[in-house]
Amino acid sequence: MDITVAEALVRCLEQEKVEIVFGYPGGAILPVYDALNHTSIRHILVRHEQGAAHAADGYARVTGKVGVCMATSGPGATNLVTGIANAYMDSIPMIIITGQVATSQVGTDAFQEVDITGITLPITKHNFLVKDPAKLPVIVKKAFLIAATGRPGPVLIDLPKDIAQARIKFKYPKTVELTGYKPTYRGHPSMVQQAAGLIMSSERPVIYAGGGVRISNAAPELLQLAETISAPVTHTLMGLGCFPGNHPLFLGMLGLHGTRYANQAVTECDCLIAVGARFDDRVVTKVSGFAPSAKIIHIDIDPAEIGKNVRINLPIVGDVKNVLGAILPLLKKKENGAWVARVQQLKKDYALRYDRGGMLKPQYVLEKLNEFKDDDAIVVTDVGQHQMWAALYMRFKEPRSFLSSGGLGAMGFCLPAAVGAKLGAPHRTVIVVIGDGGIQMTMQELGTAAEQKLPLKIFVLNNQRLGMVRQLQEFYCEKRYFGVDFQFNLDFTALGRLYGMEGYTVETEEQLLEILPRVLTSPEGVIVNCIVDPEENVYPMVLNGSPINEAID
């Protein structure tokens, strides 16, 4: 029996076991919405298309599945752009479906026409404009394959309205051929062998773990590697949670706002094992001063990352889990006693510190939040100072517990991503750590959370300003503060009440400690407005042009 392409699209999604679609309707995508009605797929109506993309992203980060979002043509599609770029930078598997004007109108500047495949060319792993109705199933199959395999990423399908209404015989292909797409999963045996040799002969190894560990579910292998060779483990923002935060070998984050002991250990190490990380400029800061005495082993599934930013002595292209699995049997237990002792000393000497006098400190809020939260709670942050403090002061046992916009650093990510995260993991507590700036970028998604009855635990670190930019102006503009403080700020507890949430304002440590247990155990959504010291800076901090071991704190 013939069905419409829109109906076929929904069947394809069902075949791909899609349970949730985040979206916002409009004229050009009407046929798809009509087909989505009365299916097993749950549609989450967001309040802005950016929210749909970030929510699909948060859902994907927590579940490891492909996140799906959709929007109409023109403004619907352009509103998705930030969310798509964010997913692209952080390698998040995502399918984006956009409506498009009818094929006869494409290229005529028709009402609500934008060239979204053109616009998203540099921020998608691949994209498709559907021109032939019969090809839709193959395109969807390819899109899911590309999004989820290799180095994952967002794939967009642009569907003109007339094509969506055309009728086809539906058959979902079992496999598809992608001639030019062959990710490498297994590390080259000789490279694996050499890496094992290099690791065994090293005396001061450090492991530098990135988001690739989470993507390939390689946390167990990473733990085994670290314990076998007694190597301390530092992580990127994306890698937080990939190594247990309470482990003696845990070093915390490295880089621009990394811990001083992690940065020092990397500077002193003789062998740096980079696992699913990409030597981002926020990690490396000054290339010539990065791990100067180390032989660098770089394990990554994306060959283009190897040698892109720093010199690599030993590249291994492959899936992190596979490669670590191949290296482990070649290793013998080693102690590196002197090195481990040195690193423990660094951890003592360079411990994180802040002054608790005066106003409530944001670091204290996060330390306590860390203490009181469940082990399996998910923390979602926005972008700014609070994000760095969360990454420094909070500990995680498992990957997929800390969600943050890394590569793009997109304010506004947090709330919608938390919506997606809670839908992806309904039984886990979802804690939102957000600034008073960032919450105002996408706070309309509180409506989505309320509608879907998602009890988010929102902690606004309210410093009445754009704290991170204020900090930059303090250091780089000789304190000429401009455009960073809010003359008008709203009462976030009142905002919460509008959306049916409980609300508290805390200004002291005592007030915080009093409400924390209640907030985290309450079945309701809560907004905690934490009035924190506006002068506080994120330390450690590596100033522009300095190597990572020259941080101030």
Place this chain on the structure above:
Amino acid sequence: MKHTLSVMVENNPGVLARVAGLFSRRGFNIDSLAVGRTENPRVSRMTIVVEGDDTTLEQVNKQLHKLVDVIKISDLTKDAYVDRELVMIKVFAEPSERAEIMQLVDIFRARIVDVGPKTLTIEVTGNEGKIDAFELSLRSFGIKELVRTGKIAMLRGYKTSTKNNNYKEEEVS
């Protein structure tokens, strides 16, 4: 150093934009780019001349590989190869100068493809050096218009840049 890359791509709409966009986005310099179908109608071949050191070339290569539509890339510069470019030149040619121009046409094995009252249009193929030399020798007569195809190139001998002459989808990686 200049490198001549042969890039096999799936003949999908937008593939040229993907490749060209990648070069501009990543700050790679394209010297010339020529595209056309191959023996397989589903595959196009781009010959791209790109300027850069080894690190740049490695990135060009790897980033191109990430494009789903790119099937295979070969750096012909690493091997013996033949390259050609076709150029058409419309040159001012007063009756008194025509003999001299035709002599040059002869020497360079070029061809006159159109004769106008005041101009001659000349076609010449060859490698870059020959074409540059030919252009230079016509300068004094006054070049009214010039168009170059961009370089195309092929490996010498039995070897090819496609993996297999009898192209089959499964066999190309």
